Amino acid sequence: MRISFLLACLFAVGAGAQESLDALIDGEIGSLVATYKMLHAAPELSLHEQKTSAFFAAQLRGMGYAVTERVGKFDRPGQVGYGVVAVMNNGGGPTVLARTDLDALPVEEKTGLPYASTVRTTNDAGQEVGVMHACGHDIHITTMLGVARVMAALKNQWRGTLVLIGQPAEETVGGARAMLQDGLYTRFPRPDYALALHDSPEYAAGQVACVPGYAMASADSVDIKIRGVGGHGSKPEAAKDPIVVAAEVVMALQTIVSRENSPLDPAVITVGSIHGGTRYNIIPDEVNLQLTVRAYRDEVRRKLLGGIERVTKGIALAAGIPADRAPIVRVSETETTPATYNDPALTERLRGVFVQALGRENVLTGSPLMGSEDFGLFSLDHRIPSTMFWLGASDPAKLKESRDTGKPLPYLHSALFAPVPEPTLRTGVKAMASAVLELMRK
Ligand SMILES: [Zn+2]
Numbered sequence: 001m002r003i004s005f006l007l008a009c010l011f012a013v014g015a016g017a018q019e020s021l022d023a024l025i026d027g028e029i030g031s032l033v034a035t036y037k038m039l040h041a042a043p044e045l046s047l048h049e050q051k052t053s054a055f056f057a058a059q060l061r062g063m064g065y066a067v068t069e070r071v072g073k074f075d076r077p078g079q080v081g082y083g084v085v086a087v088m089n090n091g092g093g094p095t096v097l098a099r100t101d102l103d104a105l106p107v108e109e110k111t112g113l114p115y116a117s118t119v120r121t122t123n124d125a126g127q128e129v130g131v132m133h134a135c136g137h138d139i140h141i142t143t144m145l146g147v148a149r150v151m152a153a154l155k156n157q158w159r160g161t162l163v164l165i166g167q168p169a170e171e172t173v174g175g176a177r178a179m180l181q182d183g184l185y186t187r188f189p190r191p192d193y194a195l196a197l198h199d200s201p202e203y204a205a206g207q208v209a210c211v212p213g214y215a216m217a218s219a220d221s222v223d224i225k226i227r228g229v230g231g232h233g234s235k236p237e238a239a240k241d242p243i244v245v246a247a248e249v250v251m252a253l254q255t256i257v258s259r260e261n262s263p264l265d266p267a268v269i270t271v272g273s274i275h276g277g278t279r280y281n282i283i284p285d286e287v288n289l290q291l292t293v294r295a296y297r298d299e300v301r302r303k304l305l306g307g308i309e310r311v312t313k314g315i316a317l318a319a320g321i322p323a324d325r326a327p328i329v330r331v332s333e334t335e336t337t338p339a340t341y342n343d344p345a346l347t348e349r350l351r352g353v354f355v356q357a358l359g360r361e362n363v364l365t366g367s368p369l370m371g372s373e374d375f376g377l378f379s380l381d382h383r384i385p386s387t388m389f390w391l392g393a394s395d396p397a398k399l400k401e402s403r404d405t406g407k408p409l410p411y412l413h414s415a416l417f418a419p420v421p422e423p424t425l426r427t428g429v430k431a432m433a434s435a436v437l438e439l440m441r442k
């Protein structure tokens, strides 16, 4: 009798908390949708998030957060970091970090939406490009503002320190590292948990998807310069042809994945760019390759990178290229990010929270991807439990049609990517606020 009374009280508390969260979101959703459309029409490229970060910071300051702007130290001289850190102290308790990214992509929007971006700018290479929030980081920013407001309004329900961050340069995977290098965990409270969400057209608006364990791959950019000895195209015996060596290298690199790596460990080596030579009858001096390398486990990542250097140099040696012309293999120190590993215990804990907030039918298990994110860096090599979940962004009817016909919906980075604003934002705020409240509940 007493137990059932206690259970009834507990359920009443749970339901009451959900109701107050729903009521708060109802009150905010109109202005959140307006904010989203405003941000969508005003995207900024990675490393240029000046106005977006200023807007994000001003909004958070207005809600009572202690806000620091321009957090982010990049290696490039003179580069301003447009990171934002907003802290709300609410007594002793856990520190929870939630992150949104701020940047958009050099994509010319073709959605035809009334709030579509018409922004054009000059990129760092001097080319004129269209700019679009084609990855939906505007959904993330707006969701974070909704979460910030909810948490400020429900201050009597939680304790601890909430750290909300706006990260620049996610698309170029430099922003997370730049914020950490600028003292994110020393100038500001170091979190006990780190959370993020990412919108996805693969799930319906109203749904979220969790991926326990490895969710996204590490990414490394590798440059290979194959040097030969140039000469006349009619006289190969007097030259060392780097094009033939490059061709062999491209094919042999795939055997690192298929023959040296366990088939149970996901790995990708893609040669995305190859350039050499100027015309028909000249054997050039060099060929340049650009690669992307993906893996989950760090051991596999290191094995792939080591294999690329060994295979490339070995093929050049076999071709008789002199030692002083050996290939130069350079692994980028800036275009690198570890895998996104969702702490399984934390992910399962939040799954339970999402089920309560959204209903069991709206909480799915997602598949891991070989795409990459720099959110994983905030976990400091898995030392800080962290998780990123997918936020459905597609019209359920269109998603069903796409599944029935087999015709995929426009994916992230597409000029046609168009999240459905209202239900996506509502679900994002509810899921993320419920997650944060779970970790900080009084
Ligand atoms: Zn993206």
Ligand SMILES: [Zn+2]
Pocket: 135, 136, 137, 170, 198
């Ligand atoms: Zn993204």
